[in-house]
Amino acid sequence: MSGENKNRVEFRVGGMTCAACQATVRRNVAKLPGVSEVNVNLLTGRMDLLLGGAEAVATEEIIKAVERSGYTAELLSALAGAAGNGAATAIAEQPAAATQRAEADSVIRSRRIFILSLLLYLPNLYLGMASMLGLPLPSFLTAGGGKGVQGLLQFILVIPILYLNRDFFISGTRAALHGAPSMNTLVSLGTGSAVLYGIYALFRIIAAEGGGDTETAHFYHTHLSFDSAAMLLVLIRLGRTLEAGAKRKTTQAVRQLLDLAPDTARRVEANGREVVVPATELRPGDTVRILPGERVPVDGAVIDGNSAVDESALTGESIPVAKGVGDAVSTATINGLGALLVRTDKVGSETRIAAVARLVEQVAGSRAPIARIADRISGWFVPIVVAIALITLTVWLLSGSSVEFAFNRAVAVLLISCPCALGLATPVAIMVGAGRGAQLGVLVKSGEALEALSGVQTIVFDKTGTLTMGEPVVTDVVPNAAVYDTDAEAVFLRVAASLETGSEHPLAAAVLNYAAAAGAVPRSLGTVQALPGAGIGADLSTEIVAELGLPSGSTRLMAGNARLLCDTLGADQTNTGTVRDTAGTSSTIRNAAIEDALRRAASLAEEGKTVLFFFTESVYLGLIAVRDEPRPESGEVIGQLHDRGYKLMMLTGDRRETAVAIGKELGLEPEEIAAELLPGDKVAVVRELQAKGDKVAMVGDGINDAPVLAAAEVGLAMGAGTDIAIETADIILMRSDLHAVADAFGLARQTFMNIKQNLFWAFFYNLLAIPLAAGVFYPSLGIVLSPVMGAAAMSLSSLFVVGNALRLRRYGRSRYEGEVSKMKTVELRVEGMSCPHCSGRVEKALNALPGVEATVDLAAGTAKIKYPDSVTREQLIAAITDAGYDVV
Structure with missing residues (x-):
């Protein structure tokens, strides 16, 4: 098995009761060839192995190693592929379900043993206290002194208690024989010694009574320890039962996640008939119908219907999300007021909710430093x-x-x-x-990541898509009027859209959306080259130059920042009144349009806008300003993190003026902003902070920020649960809400404060x-x-x-x-609806508002709406009127 081909294997280990058991299992399994990592979790009774290296190790060898340690092992699952990528596929039983059944069985069995032990202990207690308290006893127990008979009866009564609790003795003895004594060894020694001393005392009583020595018989009778041994076992069993129940509560979150998935689903057959089937029978490609109020049974895509879906089970976000045709839905989320028809993509252990549960269990199996x-x-x-x-x-x-x-x-x-x-x-x-x-909605991939997060001093944010919405919109279009004869803006927009068609950058999407709304039809330019940290460019043919109305003789079209504009056209960016001639010497202004564009761009940047310049190798064509609005909660979260004592830093490739303007809106000082960064520069900023002794966390989108996420001590990806985010970051933020960042840091601090309290108590005790x-x-x-x-x-x-x-x-x-x-409810009367198409348009318009859940009754002419505080009644009315209908 090569180092690149590693498998993660999970076992359930039985019989562990303390840290010594856990350490023994880990030590013995780690000695096996081909085992590169071992994590044993006392809490869940699970062992997680990473297998790799030159030699493969069989499952049977691993089980034997555990058994040699004095415990039992059972294979739960094997996860194929690179360890820890969160996208592995379980090829055996789902570990969470198996562990939960074992936990439940253990609690029930322990409770039964405790009750039976207690019932058997009560007569033993009575016999032990009778002589001291003067309690009545049957005559056969008092005849001839009766101490020996009473002692013998106590011994007989303790035997079933010892048998019921034999697991303490078996486990403790086995652990001792394997050279790794455990908590059960201590229990076995303590209670076993009490029983042995009781037997010794019983022989002394019988001998004393046989010789008429009542004083000695009485002395040893008061020191009979059978009732003490029984009481010890009853108390320890009670403690283990309570502990097992309490430990089971700690895994409640995983059980709740898995329990959220519905047991049945409405499958739509090819003939259109609906059949209620067990959710386990669903397969990718099946069509299911989800009625209002039902939980979604699969991961899939909506193929018909509109609704708002409560995704709090996955994201922690209580506000429902509007869903329509083409939108993705996930297992265990709750459908709102509209029926949905969904095509199944993933089922069972392949769903997002199952992946989340697996990830939480993996964290429990990992070791924090x-x-x-x-x-x-x-x-x-x-x-x-x-x-x-x-x-x-x-x-x-x-x-x-x-x-x-x-x-x-x-x-x-x-x-x-x-x-x-x-x-x-x-x-x-x-x-x-x-x-x-x-x-x-905060998924932690390991205990090590959680501990690292608790010790972070500096938090670095990527700007686009993290502190901002990541959905830039065009705000200004300024063509160079000297280049175009007529209809300058329309012609310039077509040129810009033609170039941006070949780019995947978010700013390109903003330009294309604006151009499409303006009716500009782009022309394909063929291959578009990315110019990292500067912009994009494409070569032009004579035919394309003529069709787009570009200056005759142009051979290349480019778009980018001021640096690329100045480098290409020879302008001096620091002195807009001067350009360099072809010989490289300064001369008077030859292109007032460039001077005006740079001055205009500086003004737009101060408004928090990003400016894209468009030009050929010799002619400036115009500029387009784009603004990416900050997230509504960004300023609040930045303030919270400042108040908690964190140092903050925002990274962006935008020009300095734009970044400072956005930062000012968010509550960031200019010195907390690093701007005009090339892709590699972000890693350099993190390295520089680390060189000063800071522990750094990076918050990004998990797609464009992979290098810097990896460079930081902890990477947090606002990836909404995407596979690329799970692959890259240490912590995944399922909610597209920066409050999740504050939650992650707060929870990490609280968790490790809790661990320190626990360790202090354990040592101090x-x-x-x-x-x-x-x-x-x-x-x-x-x-x-x-x-x-x-x-x-x-x-x-x-x-x-x-x-x-x-x-x-x-x-x-x-x-x-x-x-x-904070959710409110209102019913509005809508006029102008005459058919199901009309009611559908109104419903779709309302559900498109964030957090709004609406259902429209065509016959009654009403719309019943649930909406959060962030949406006003006026916005609801505006959505209906914009759709072409009136509100009475």
């Missing part, structure tokens, strides 16, 4: 605890304490120590944070609890913990870590809940 602290400790934590327990036992015995006191101190040390909290501290917070991020259990403070303060209290504290420690992480589920909730409440 901060987790290495716990990893280093977990490998030797359990052996050290066992050593401390033995030292505790020895020291108390040598100090003259009773065997019972020394034994209880050692058992308390074994049971109170908690490597579980260490193992859970990082993955549980990352899982909850990544899940919450997915709900907000063990540093305090182990000495307390060992009796270090007993001589001076008289404080000591019993084994039962130690077991309870151990369980509570893990629950604290999980509960603390679950707080991340509330991040950003109030703002998004508020957005939903």
Whole structure:
């Protein structure tokens, strides 16, 4: 298997209970040839492998390596292709679904064992407390002293509890035999020691009663530890049950994502008949009908109908998006008030919602660098605890304490120590944070990226399509009147459109849209060459020159910035009153049109407009000004990030004046703007910031900014979930809304603050609890913990870590809940509609407004409309009147 051909394989690992288990599995599997990366997640019970290198490794070898570590393994899926590209295809069972079933089964089984253990423990507790509290007992238990009979009955009652909880002993013993003791090893040693001591005490009771030594029999009866062993197992099982339930809540976001996909769909057969079928039976190419209020069952394209679709499941954006013929719809989104006919493109594990769920699960399986602290400790934590327990036992015995006191101190040390909290501290917070991020439309590709984001000091934004709408429009057309005899603007527009037809730049689209609206018909020029950082150009034939009305003798047509204009026509950009002659010496002005154009361009740039100059190799033809409006929320988000202490920078290829004007509107200072950049210059700006010691995040569209996204410590792509964005960036922002940027940085900071809190608690707990259990403070303060209290504290420690992480589920909730409440409803009476075509036009016009969801009743002559605060009633009325109808 070559380094370029790597496969990602996922396994479910059974039996892991603490960080030591996780470290052992990772260490043993990493030794296998052909394994280049191993991530083991204690929280989800999953192991994620990246296989590559010269030697291939079979699935059976991986499973055997896990089994040699003392655990079980089961193949979940194999993802073919380059690792981590987010576009791989599952060729086995969907990991999320399999893991969820295993989690649910585990919680149910653990709960049943706890209930049965508790019921069996209660009579044992009664027997243990009866003599101390004077509780009544049957006569056969008190005849002849009865201590031996009572002890024997307690032993018999503890046996089924030991059997029910045998997984602790099997797992703990197996881990110890493999040289990697785990939390279950500590539980096994603690409870097993209690049972063995109880058996020893029982023999002493029987012997004492046989010899008539009632005092000795009474002494050992009070120290029978069968009820303590039973209580320890019941408490630990309760803790594990609660922990499993709490951990399951941390994966709730993934389950909710997958549960959003509908189970059935309305498939339209070739004869037009609708059949309700399981969604799993749908195939690409099938046609499905989605009625108002239904969830979309597939990824596909609308082939008939108009509606507004709630895409909050994917993007976190609560405002519905207008959909019409040709528009894409995604699985799990909710159709609005209009019926849609959709052609199926992707189903099941190929859909966007499944890709999002996979990505969240991959994050949970990845390791953040901060987790290495716990990893280093977990490998030797359990052996050290066992050593401390033995030292505790020895020291108390040598100090003259009773065997019972020394034994209880050692058992308390074994049971109170908690490597579980260490193992859970990082993955549980990352899982909850990544899940919450997915709900907000922020997809994190790895724990490492999330940690890097939390430490960023400088945020660099690409301007076009990120801080601005990315939909430039033409605002000014200024032809050189001296070149054209008549109808200068129309002729010039045709020339400009002919050249821009061969370009894919967003500014070219703006020129072409404007020309089309003006009725200008472009002429194909053949191959158009891109001039990086400057513009475009095309060679001209004599026929094309004549047809477009260009100056006779022209051989090349170009469009670009002032630098390209001046370099081509010999003008001095810094002194518009001077041009250079062909010999390169200065002379008086020969072309007043160029001087006027440069002066005009400077004025337009101060209005935030980008100017395109059009010219041949010898003649200036005119200019077109284009403006890309800032996103409505850009200024607000820039202000928020400034307030949080981030340094900001905007990068653009626009001329300095244009960039400064846009930046001023957004709240950016001139020194926070880098303009007139060539494609390679953006990477240089990021490198320069990094050289100053800053950790840099780059926010771009994920398509044109790939090099600079890769150069930054963290790349965030506003790619609306496109494959190219998922391929390039570390974090994908599914919403076309800059609030998602603020959410990403805020969530990253909160997540890693949460991890640090968890790690502090895990370390602090063990540093305090182990000495307390060992009796270090007993001589001076008289404080000591019993084994039962130690077991309870151990369980509570893990629950604290999980509960603390679950707080991340509330991040950003109030703002998004508020957005939903801002939707208003109105019914308007529309006159002039006479047929379904008319009502369709009105409905389409209304649904084209952002966030508007409308349905038109032709018979009643009304339009029922839901709309957000950002849309006014006047805009609704204007949309209807523009469509050719009246509102009463």
